[in-house]
Amino acid sequence: MADATSVLQVSPVIPVVTIDDPRHAVPVAKALADGGIRIIELTLRTDSALTSLALIANEVPDILVGAGTVLTAAQADAAVSAGAQFLVSPGVTASLLDHLLTLGLPVLPGVATVGEVMAVQERGLAAMKFFPAGPAGGPAYLAAIGAPIPQVRFCPTGGVSLASAPDYLKLPNVPCVGGSWLTPRSAVESDDWSQITALARQATELLGRPLG
Template sequence: MNIETKQQQVEATMRLAAVIPVVIIDDAKHAVPMARALVAGGIPAIEVTLRTPAALDAIRAIAAEVEGAVVGVGTVLTAKDLHAAEQAGARFAVSPGTSPKLLDAAEDSALPLLPGIATASEAMNLLERGYRHLKFFPAVPAGGAKLLGAWASPLPQIRFCPTGGISLQNAADFLGLSNVLCVGGSWLTPADRLQRGDWAGIEQLAREAALLKGVVA
């Protein structure tokens, strides 16, 4: 599968909803009810980060059991991460930054990659390799909506998913930009709600986030 086909798949995932939840999951048994709550609330694309030992089992369970979910893997740092996530059933991968080895591995993998950048130079380097859809991370500390908006004119080919420091309160600042298709955020699956199994509460957070689709430029 060539880079352009994979970029089209990334774009389709980014357009599913205004928000891609960034999930840190400590107990894989929470994965399926959490994902069902998100899908029921109108948020089908879910990024499960590789920050806990339960992550791959969570991805495997969501991929196998949750109809309508498009489960991806986050915090991908190495070729090994990419391969393990693909084997677990992930449909897309997200990295906080990039390295030559990771990009080489992504070219050999069927798993579409949404690579992270924090500067215009990094964005230009990825554009040279065929990447038109990028993660802007950490969005708020790196310059926020003002910086991302300033890139729209000199880098018109690129569309972003800003992540890092984004909440329901400031998401619209990013989603109103012409070069933003969606945002990533951890506020939809807070640790306390996961721990106590508050799936109705997570579904409500998802419903609120899904309404942001009307803000997307």
Template sequence: MSLLDVSPVVPVVVVDDVARAVPLAEALVRGGVRIIEVTLRTDAALESIRRIVDEVPDAVVGAGTVTTPALAAAALAAGAKFLVTPGTTDSVLAAAADTGLPVLPGAATVSEAMRLAELGYSDLKFFPAEAAGGIPFLKSIAGPLPTLRFCPTGGITATTAPTYLSLPNVGCVGGSWLTPTTADPSTIERLAREATALRSG
């Protein structure tokens, strides 16, 4: 199964406190969201991935914001099940591929998307979605690039997500609204349930 087919919404999670990782992941799973992208933006990120892998077996946890070859290797060592890059350089893409994990490489332009397609990638992250053209951009490239599907991320909200998901070249969206920094597990579970109700088409 493609990463884009696991859930309509992939929660993009920034964890500052390792102690929050497992309760957060458990709440998402209870709400029906099994896939979790933990961004490698904090010192707590890699240990958070380790703990979720060890303690929440129903979660499919990956590492986001993979911006260097070293981060790709570290994510693999932490037990990540997939990698997400915000953009794509040769060295990062090669290191990500070397891990053997599924990779969702980032693209923000037609040329970047075409290059990744040439390299064999058909599922891409479109980032930063809203700043890079959003829904009009994705509509405009569906014709010339019909084999590509996207997970747009960046500036998407619960309000705009359904419109993104209605596009034929969007498999899912990434969003941070499922896991607000101050939210308790019951709130995260409710937001996850609402997210699982979002469907394309």
């Protein structure tokens, strides 16, 4: 199953997490889970990202962990080997999408234009990452896309905050948003897991009902 529609139903917010030190990986994931968040997009932006991904996959089974910032086929393969349960790209090329669709995991390709949405939809996918959400047009843009293409669901990421998330989540084609505010660098570096848990709990209530 390559389509990630079910992934978008796990939580109103998918934390977009960048971990510099793998020793923080498991505590961050557990703190999010304690707050009711059951999903993480762990970005492949650091040299140790795959180590962190493997630690979460092996030690925090309550969390659905995916690899984000997938730019190449080699990164996708490495993420799958490390235990990724879904894959997210900030954008997508035909060759990258070809490869992602061979891996058997849910895939969230990044799109920013109507043409890109249509191209990904032609490949049989109905769930996509809208990135960068703020600069690309925000809620108004997604509302406009929803008129001619109502069957596609989006996870907007990039410039989304706790304050702006409700404007996205009220749209029928946006079941969740992606955001980095749940795991602030200062909290991670100071081992302030209670702050992350509190932010996670706050995020679960964005749809008006607690999760977890």
